[in-house]
Each structure stands twice: as C-alpha cells, then as structure tokens.
Amino acid sequence: MARLRIKDHIRESRTFNERAAIALALVIIMIFVILARLVYLQIISHEHFSTLAEDNRVSIVPIPPTRGLIYDRNGIILAQNLPAFSLEIVPERVSDMDQTITAIGELIEISDDHLKRFNKQLQQKSAFRSIPLRTHLNDVEVARFAANRHRFPGVEIEARLVRDYPYSHLTAHVIGYVGRINVKELKRIDAANYSATHHIGKLGIEKFYEDSLHGTVGFKNIETNVVGRTIRTLERTPPLPGNDLHLTLDIQLQQVADQALGKHRGAAIAIDPRSGEVLAMVSKPSYDPNPFVVGISSKSYRALQDDIDKPLFNRALRGQYPPGSTIKPFVGLAGLENNIVTADKRTFCQGWFSLKGDDHKYRDWKIRGHGTTTLEKAIIESCDVYFYDMSLHLGIDAMSDYLSHFGLGKKTGIDLPGELSGILPSSHWKRQKKGLPWYTGETLISGIGQGYNLTTPLQLASATATLAKRGLYSRPHLVKTSGSNLNSELAPVMFDQEDRHKIATDEHWEYMIEAMVKTVHSIHGTARSISKGIPFRIAGKTGTAQVFGIKQDEKYVKEDIAERLRDHALFIAFAPADNPEIAIAVIVENGGSGGSVAAPVARKIIDQYMASKQSP
Amino acid sequence: MMKTKNKEYTQWGERRQSRMFTRGLHLDIPLLLSIIILSAVGLAILYSASGQNDAIIARQLTRLALAFTVMFIVAQIPPHHIQFWAPWAFGGGLILLAAVLLIGEEGKGAQRWLDLGFFRFQPSEIMKLAVPVMVAWYLADNPMPPTLKNLFIACLLIIVPVFLIAKQPDLGTSILIASSGVFVLLLSGIRWKHIAVFMALIATSAPLLWFNLHTYQKARVMTFLNPENDPLGAGYHIIQSKIAIGSGGTYGKGWLNGTQSHLEFLPERTTDFIFSVFSEEFGFIGIVCLLALYLFIVVRGLYIATQAQSTFSRLLGGSLILTFFVYTFVNIGMVSGLLPVVGLPLPLISYGGTSMVTMMAGFGVLMSIHTHRRLLSN
Numbered sequence: 005m006a007r008l009r010i011k012d013h014i015r016e017s018r019t020f021n022e023r024a025a026i027a028l029a030l031v032i033i034m035i036f037v038i039l040a041r042l043v044y045l046q047i048i049s050h051e052h053f054s055t056l057a058e059d060n061r062v063s064i065v066p067i068p069p070t071r072g073l074i075y076d077r078n079g080i081i082l083a084q085n086l087p088a089f090s091l092e093i094v095p096e097r098v099s100d101m102d103q104t105i106t107a108i109g110e111l112i113e114i115s116d117d118h119l120k121r122f123n124k125q126l127q128q129k130s131a132f133r134s135i136p137l138r139t140h141l142n143d144v145e146v147a148r149f150a151a152n153r154h155r156f157p158g159v160e161i162e163a164r165l166v167r168d169y170p171y172s173h174l175t176a177h178v179i180g181y182v183g184r185i186n187v188k189e190l191k192r193i194d195a196a197n198y199s200a201t202h203h204i205g206k207l208g209i210e211k212f213y214e215d216s217l218h219g220t221v222g223f224k225n226i227e228t229n230v231v232g233r234t235i236r237t238l239e240r241t242p243p244l245p246g247n248d249l250h251l252t253l254d255i256q257l258q259q260v261a262d263q264a265l266g267k268h269r270g271a272a273i274a275i276d277p278r279s280g281e282v283l284a285m286v287s288k289p290s291y292d293p294n295p296f297v298v299g300i301s302s303k304s305y306r307a308l309q310d311d312i313d314k315p316l317f318n319r320a321l322r323g324q325y326p327p328g329s330t331i332k333p334f335v336g337l338a339g340l341e342n343n344i345v346t347a348d349k350r351t352f353c354q355g356w357f358s359l360k361g362d363d364h365k366y367r368d369w370k371i372r373g374h375g376t377t378t379l380e381k382a383i384i385e386s387c388d389v390y391f392y393d394m395s396l397h398l399g400i401d402a403m404s405d406y407l408s409h410f411g412l413g414k415k416t417g418i419d420l421p422g423e424l425s426g427i428l429p430s431s432h433w434k435r436q437k438k439g440l441p442w443y444t445g446e447t448l449i450s451g452i453g454q455g456y457n458l459t460t461p462l463q464l465a466s467a468t469a470t471l472a473k474r475g476l477y478s479r480p481h482l483v484k485t486s487g488s489n490l491n492s493e494l495a496p497v498m499f500d501q502e503d504r505h506k507i508a509t510d511e512h513w514e515y516m517i518e519a520m521v522k523t524v525h526s527i528h529g530t531a532r533s534i535s536k537g538i539p540f541r542i543a544g545k546t547g548t549a550q551v552f553g554i555k556q557d558e559k560y561v562k563e564d565i566a567e568r569l570r571d572h573a574l575f576i577a578f579a580p581a582d583n584p585e586i587a588i589a590v591i592v593e594n595g596g597s598g599g600s601v602a603a604p605v606a607r608k609i610i611d612q613y614m615a616s617k618q619s620p
Numbered sequence: 621m622m623k624t625k626n627k628e629y630t631q632w633g634e635r636r637q638s639r640m641f642t643r644g645l646h647l648d649i650p651l652l653l654s655i656i657i658l659s660a661v662g663l664a665i666l667y668s669a670s671g672q673n674d675a676i677i678a679r680q681l682t683r684l685a686l687a688f689t690v691m692f693i694v695a696q697i698p699p700h701h702i703q704f705w706a707p708w709a710f711g712g713g714l715i716l717l718a719a720v721l722l723i724g725e726e727g728k729g730a731q732r733w734l735d736l737g738f739f740r741f742q743p744s745e746i747m748k749l750a751v752p753v754m755v756a757w758y759l760a761d762n763p764m765p766p767t768l769k770n771l772f773i774a775c776l777l778i779i780v781p782v783f784l785i786a787k788q789p790d791l792g793t794s795i796l797i798a799s800s801g802v803f804v805l806l807l808s809g810i811r812w813k814h815i816a817v818f819m820a821l822i823a824t825s826a827p828l829l830w831f832n833l834h835t836y837q838k839a840r841v842m843t844f845l846n847p848e849n850d851p852l853g854a855g856y857h858i859i860q861s862k863i864a865i866g867s868g869g870t871y872g873k874g875w876l877n878g879t880q881s882h883l884e885f886l887p888e889r890t891t892d893f894i895f896s897v898f899s900e901e902f903g904f905i906g907i908v909c910l911l912a913l914y915l916f917i918v919v920r921g922l923y924i925a926t927q928a929q930s931t932f933s934r935l936l937g938g939s940l941i942l943t944f945f946v947y948t949f950v951n952i953g954m955v956s957g958l959l960p961v962v963g964l965p966l967p968l969i970s971y972g973g974t975s976m977v978t979m980m981a982g983f984g985v986l987m988s989i990h991t992h993r994r995l996l997s998n
Contacts, residue, residue, distance in 0.1 A: 013931075016763075017934070023806060023938075024922050027922065027942055028922055031942075035911050035914075035915055038953065039911065041957075041958050042865065042904055046865060046866055046868055046870060046904045047904060050867070050869045053865070054867045054869070057867035057879055057880055096672075127675055
C-alpha cells in the first residue's frame with residue numbers, strides 16, 4: 005500500500021511536470037501570437053495608424069454665440085453683455101500651487117467656497133487646462149493683480165461676457181434674467197448648440213425668446229501639440245449671434261409708472277389698443293435681476309423669497325385680483341346687448357338690495373343709496389344696487405358668455421412665460437371645479453366683480469384696450485421687431501388681431517364710453533379727482549376689491565382695518581376717449597379706494613405718454 | 621538526508637543564510653522582485669495615462685500597499701491549512717454569490733456587488749481563488765489521474781459558480797474562473813481522450829452559449845468581428861486603441877508623450893486600456909520587455925509548482941500562475957483587437973482595487989507553497 009502511494013506520487017509529479025511543460029510551451033506560443041499582432045500594428049501598419057493619430061490631434065472647439073441685445077421701443081438698451089473678469093490658473097505652469105494661491109489671496113479676496121470649487125476642478129481637469137479661481141473681479145482687483153502679474157506665471161485674467169440689466173429693478177418683471185443652465189434645462193435644449201453656452205433665459209422675455217436670443221454656436225478646428233496646447237486654428241466657423249429684440253416697452257413710461265406707484269405694492273400696465281403693444285408693465289415691488297446672472301447667494305435669495313412684500317412675484321402677469329367695479333362697463337354692455345336693460349331704464353337704489361324670501365342685505369358702497377339710477381349714473385357713481393338688479397335678470401351664464409369676448413378668464417397669450425388665467429365664473433365652472441350648484445346670490449356679487457371673479461392686471465388692461473377700440477381685440481405683446489445685428493433688416497413680430505366690434509351696437513359702445521368719460525369728467529364721477537387740466541378726454545372706471553369680508557350691518561372703516569386687510573384699489577382707463585392710443589389698468593394692493601389711489605397713477609402715465617408724443 | 625543538508629550548508633553557507641532569512645518571511649525573492657518591477661512600471665504608465673494626476677497615483681499606491689500586505693499575510697499560511705479550509709471557503713463563496721443575485725447592488729447594468737454596510741465587495745473575487753483551491757482539494761484526495769466520476773464532479777464544482785457569475789452578468793470573470801478550474805483538471809493529468817471529448821463538448825455548446833448572451837455581450841462580439849461598423853459607438857474603444865498602439869511604432873513616442881491618451885481620445889485609458897497607453901509611449905521594444913517580464917513571472921510560477929511537494933500545492937500553484945497569464949493574454953488580446961472586449965484589467969498595471977488584491981493573494985499562495993516545502997517534509 006505504502007509502496008503504491010510513493011509510486012503514485014512520483015508518477016503524478018512526472019505527469020504534472022509534463023503538463024506544465026506543455027503549458028509553458030502554449031504560453032510562449034501565445035506570447036508570440038501577441039508579438040505577431042503587435043508587429044503588424046506597430047511596425048507594418050505604423051504609418052497608417054500614425055496618420056490616424058495625427059488626425060486625432062485636430063479637435064473641434066465650440067465657440068459660444070453672443071446673446072442678442074434687448075432694446076426698448078426707442079432704442080434704449082435694456083439687456084446687454086458686459087465683459088467680466090475672472091482669475092484663471094493653468095496648473096502645469098505653476099510650480100508651487102499652495103504658495104501661489106496664498107500670495108494671490110493677499111491681493112484679491114479668495115473665499116473658502118472659491119478655493120473648494122477650484123480644488124475640485126484641479127482634481128478633474130488636465131494640467132494644461134485653465135481653471136477659474138475667482139470670477140467677477142472688480143476694477144480695483146483687476147488693477148491690483150495686473151500690477152503684480154509678473155510674480156505669477158500661469159495665472160491670467162480672462163474676460164468673459166456676462167449679461168447685464170442696466171435698469172435693474174425697473175425691467176426685472178418684464179425682461180426676466182438668464183442664469184446657469186440646470187439639469188432639467190439640459191435635457192430640453194439642443195446639446196450641440198449649447199455646447200459652449202453656460203447661461204439660459206430663466207424668466208420673462210429672456211426665457212420666452214430664448215431660441216431667438218441665443219444664436220447658433222460656432223466651431224473652430226484647432227491643432228494641438230502633444231500635450232494638447234493649441235498650436236494654431238485651422239478652420240473657423242464663426243458663431244451666429246442671437247437676434248436683437250426691440251420691445252414695445254417705453255422705458256420712460258415704465259419709469260413714470262414705477263414712480264407713480266411709489267412704495268405701494270401693485271401693478272400698472274399700459275397698452276396701445278390699436279396694436280396690442282405693451283407700453284409699460286410694472287409690478288411692485290421688484291428686485292435686481294443682476295445677481296441671478298452670476299449666481300445669487302442662497303442667503304440673498306432666501307431674503308427675497310421670505311420678504312412679506314413678495315418682490316419676486318410678478319403681479320402684472322400672475323397676480324389674480326377680484327376686478328371689483330372695474331367690471332361694470334363690461335357687465336353693463338352685457339345687460340344692454342341681452343336686452344335686460346335699456347339706456348333709459350331706471351332702478352331705485354336705497355343703499356341695499358335683497359332677494360325675495362331672503363333677508364340677506366346686498367349692500368351698496370354708499371350707505372344711503374344713489375336714489376333713482378340709470379345705467380350711465382350707475383357707471384359714473386359706481387352704484388352697486390343697479391348692477392345687483394341687472395345681474396339677477398341677466399343670469400350668470402349669459403354674463404359669463406359675454407365677458408369672455410373681452411378675454412376675461414383666459415390667458416391673453418402675451419409673449420411672456422408663466423401667465424395666469426384668472427377666473428370667469430359660470431354655473432358650469434362651479435359644478436366642475438367645486439361640484440356645487442350655482443346660487444343666485446353669487447350672480448349678484450359677480451355682477452360687481454366680487455365673488456369668484458379673478459382677473460390679472462394684464463387681462464384687465466387687455467379688456468380695457470378692446471373696449472377702447474370698440475371691440476377690436478389685439479393680443480398684448482412686448483416684442484416689436486427681432487433681427488440679427490449683422491443685417492440691418494428687422495423682422496416685425498406679428499400678433500393676431502380680431503375684430504369683435506359686432507358684440508355691441510355702435511350706439512351701445514358710445515353710450516358706455518361716454519359713461520366712462522363722465523366717471524372722470526363729471527362732478528359726481530368717482531374719478532373726478534384726475535380730470536383737472538387735461539385738454540383731451542379720458543374714459544375710466546374705478547374699482548375697489550374686497551380683501552376682507554365685512555359682516556352684515558357693519559361699517560367699513562378704513563382706519564380700523566390693518567393695512568394688509570384693506571381693499572385693493574383698481575382703475576382702468578383709456579385716452580383720448582374718442583380715438584384711444586393708450587389703455588391702462590392699475591391695481592394698488594390694499595390701497596383703499598380706486599378713485600383716490602389708483603386713478604392718479606393712470607393719470608401720470610397718460611400725461612407722460614401725451615407729453616412724449618408731443619416732443620419725440 | 622541530514623548529511624546532504626549539512627554538506628550543502630557548509631558549501632553554500634553564505635548564500636543559504638540569506639535564503640533562510642527570506643524563507644523565514646516566506647517570500648520568494650525572484651517572484652517578489654519581478655512583481656515589484658511590474659508594479660513600478662504600472663505606476664509610471666498610470667501617471668502618464670491619468671494626465672499626471674497625483675491623486676490617482678496616491679490611491680493606486682495605497683491599493684498596492686494593501687495588496688502587498690495581503691500577499692505577505694497569505695504567504696505565511698502553510699498550504700495544508702489552505703487545503704483544510706478549501707470546502708468552507710468554496711461553500712461560503714457560493715452562498716455569497718447566490719446572495720448577490722438575490723439582494724446585490726447594481727452597478728453599470730450588472731449585479732456584482734454585495735453591500736455589507738461598512739464596505740462593498742464582489743464575492744466573485746473570492747471565487748477566483750476558491751474555485752481552483754476547491755478543485756485541487758477534491759482531486760488531490762484521490763490518486764491521479766482522476767477517474768471519470770471524479771472528473772464529472774470536479775466539472776460541477778467549476779460550472780456552478782461560473783454559471784452564477786455569468787448570470788450577474790460578468791463574462792470576463794466567469795471565463796477566468798472557468799479557466800482556473802480547467803487548468804487544475806488539465807494539470808492533474810486527465811487523459812488526452814477525455815480532453816478531446818471535452819473540447820468537442822465546448823465546440824457543440826458554443827451556439828447555445830451565444831443565445832444566452834446578453835445583448836451588450838453580443839454587441840461586443842459583433843464589434844470585435846468588425847469594429848469599423850460602429851466607429852462612434854461600441855467600436856470606438858477598439859479603433860482608438862489600435863490607433864494608439866499602431867502609432868507608437870517601434871520605439872514609442874516616449875513617456876508622457878502619447879497623444880492618443882493625453883488628448884483623451886482613448887477611453888478607459890487608466891483601467892482596461894492602459895496597455896494601449898504603454899504601447900503608444902514605449903513602442904514595440906517596450907512591449908517586448910514588458911512581455912518578457914510577464915513571461916519570467918509565469919516561468920517562475922510554473923517552476924514553483926513543479927517543485928511543490930503535494931499534489932494539492934502543485935495543482936493549485938500551476939492553476940494560479942496560468943490564470944495570471946490568461947488575464948494578461950486576454951487583456952492584451954482585447955486591446956490589440958485579437959479578442960472581443962470582455963473587460964479584464966491588465967494584471968498589476970491597470971488602475972483598480974479588488975482584482976489586484978486577489979491577484980496578489982494568489983502570489984502569496986505561490987510563495988507559501990515554495991517556502992513551506994522543507995518545513996512540510998520535516
């Protein structure tokens with residue numbers, strides 16, 4: 005047994021050695037196979053692959069297009085590209101990085117954030133690529149570094165174009181701003197065209213006209229040396245700059261509107277009713293869009309977000325307010341056209357209105373009432389009882405149908421992103437949204453622009469413009485022409501118009517507009533305060549929208565109510581009444597009464613418009 | 621016996637003393653030196669391939685230190701201890717592999733990782749050693765050559781883990797593990813008749829295997845057959861790699877001067893395709909030297925196996941060193957367009973952790989086999 009084992013052991017060892025020898029032979033054969041392959045690749049085909057490698061040394065570098073500029077209607081620049089300076093380091097040209105950064109830090113402030121970002125890129129990028137250490141150096145910093153430049157080989161100051169909004173707060177809600185492209189946007193955009201672009205329109209005109217403003221990326225074929233440094237540019241396809249936009253906005257009018265609103269929260273919009281061109285669009289308070297371009301600090305951003313006045317909120321476009329009495333001219337036309345009332349029909353106003361079998365009092369703003377009231381008087385003095393009575397007979401659905409001709413409850417389709425539609429209630433709407441039937445009492449308060457009714461200031465301005473032109477609807481818009489700055493041709497941007505003159509007879513149009521003129525120019529008119537010293541006629545309508553519900557038999561006393569619970573003041577107007585050139589809607593949040601707070605804002609805008617027309 | 625030993629001692633006293641010292645540490649100097657040289661070459665080429673990135677070099681150095689430590693520890697374990705623990709290691713490895721399929725973490729479309737809370741690892745790495753150890757353990761208990769029945773069971777011991785790993789799917793590793801098991805069988809002296817039948821079986825099962833491949837695996841094989849068909853997609857790796865190797869020529873472009881790798885045309889240049897960077901910068905001459913170094917390691921490994929004193933050690937040692945060569949051959953074959961891209965690193969040179977540690981543990985086993993000989997016979 006033992007002998008057998010020993011024998012086995014020797015034989016096994018011999019077999020193993022045999023097999024190991026075969027294995028070694030195979031290994032050597034395989035090494036020769038590899039060598040043969042490499043002889044083929046490196047010696048026989050060497051020239052072929054060298055040529056291919058040479059080709060590889062030419063690489064394509066994208067060149068960013070210059071973003072189109074934005075001008076106001078008179079050619080004043082509203083958005084431009086300014087060079088900004090950044091401090092960049094080419095790592096391979098710096099012998100002692102720590103010492104260099106410390107030395108730079110003595111000249112120019114470098115925060116831990118900057119340093120962290122720099123070190124992260126230092127790990128990722130090749131040594132010959134320049135890495136920014138600090139961006140947006142100010143002039144002093146640039147000068148201070150320039151004087152010491154000789155001490156820092158491999159450290160350069162680079163100029164890049166950065167978007168700038170010279171009018172800052174004044175145009176923020178219209179033009180918006182550009183910011184760094186985020187992950188979500190990255191998925192949506194054409195990656196090739198944005199290969200050299202870092203910023204994209206985030207809001208406003210910048211966002212809506214992104215495609216037009218951006219332009220087309222250019223390319224250059226560059227030849228690099230063995231470490232990738234550019235030797236020369238072989239071929240260049242220049243980028244196509246983005247289109248310049250000329251807005252319909254008049255920056256001077258915008259300034260006047262902004263000053264007229266003063267410290268109030270609110271919005272003012274002026275439209276040319278003949279074309280739908282938006283002449284001014286102000287939402288207060290506003291914010292400075294420039295920090296957003298370079299990346300706003302989270303602290304500053306939180307401060308803006310937490311601000312009780314909501315400066316980031318675009319009230320003109322997204323603020324939804326009850327229209328209050330400003331809806332009366334439109335409801336009045338609905339009554340006339342539906343033959344519910346005639347021009348002469350009289351209703352007695354005793355200061356309140358009630359439905360049969362219901363002791364709830366629908367009150368008029370004037371406690372003692374307006375007495376015998378026609379439609380004209382109901383507009384001039386803004387009588388609520390007259391409209392309660394008319395709405396009751398008109399019915400909510402007929403009212404809703406008619407008001408939709410003026411674009412209420414629908415987005416206007418202005419060339420800005422984020423517009424809201426407001427609410428034009430109907431029985432169908434209530435059933436769908438709330439699952440409840442419509443109550444008659446709700447019809448009454450809808451007739452004076454309260455209840456479910458919500459409109460944006462833009463909608464109200466657009467409806468006023470349509471009324472001013474006796475039914476000619478023009479879609480409100482902000483861009484007049486767009487074109488490349490290379491060719492002088494500017495393509496006008498077209499917007500639709502629709503003639504809705506037929507929704508009222510000539511007689512009724514003139515009747516209603518005359519009533520609105522008297523609102524401003526007659527002794528009892530609610531907006532009589534603004535009529536002094538104008539050589540032309542203004543048509544207007546005041547409104548007051550309740551923020552805070554008052555209990556039955558309680559008096560609204562302005563001083564008793566906290567400022568933020570006071571009524572919103574509204575005013576719509578157009579001028580000149582017979583041949584309107586400007587239509588305006590003004591909303592002053594918690595302003596109190598429309599006639600005393602909102603109407604003067606409109607007057608200042610109209611004055612400026614007329615004055616600039618005389619001295620262009 | 622004692623006599624000859626004494627004679628040897630007096631004749632070669634000086635040399636023997638130094639050998640006694642390294643033997644005390646259970647290290648094999650020729651193997652150790654060649655591995656160190658290879659690692660140093662690896663670091664140099666990695667420095668170039670990574671675009672002179674110090675952070676990557678630092679990380680690779682840490683891994684090398686860990687791998688050498690593991691090798692040193694494994695070298696201290698006598699082969700009969702390894703033999704004793706073989707079934708346990710194999711059984712444990714199988715359970716972990718099954719666990720990966722059930723609860724493993726996915727990475728890059730494949731399920732390979734097991735998260736143990738404090739660290740993640742690939743159980744397939746354990747099997748790289750456990751499979752040859754287990755097959756050698758099983759065969760060594762019986763007289764050689766193995767009977768047909770034993771052969772059949774040994775095949776099962778290989779197929780089960782290989783199947784589980786291929787299922788993850790990790791084709792490269794499963795091929796390596798299969799070959800490490802098959803090497804044990806071949807070295808055990810199975811009859812040529814059986815080998816012929818075995819080859820015939822593989823040839824007939826090849827079409828079956830093709831239909832069980834994942835789409836991306838099929839794509840790789842198709843790309844291998846005709847890389848120019850898809851120059852920007854799957855074929856890009858191979859085309860760029862061939863350009864890098866070919867443009868290197870006889871003498872190479874010099875260290876740090878490879879344009880392909882530095883201009884970032886070459887993908888995966890620090891890991892699987894690092895051989896292309898080497899070829900571009902050091903040329904054909906450099907490759908001949910590198911292959912000579914690999915060949916030296918293989919020869920030394922085979923020599924250690926032939927000098928081993930038990931069947932188990934012989935089979936295991938032989939299998940480990942041949943698997944090391946397969947690694948090298950498959951990697952160079954794939955980057956030079958001889959074989960399809962299966963995703964295996966170049967041993968001791970490619971950037972990467974786990975497989976390097978396993979490889980060094982294998983060298984530890986070889987050193988253990990060689991340095992525990994006399995002690996075992998005593």
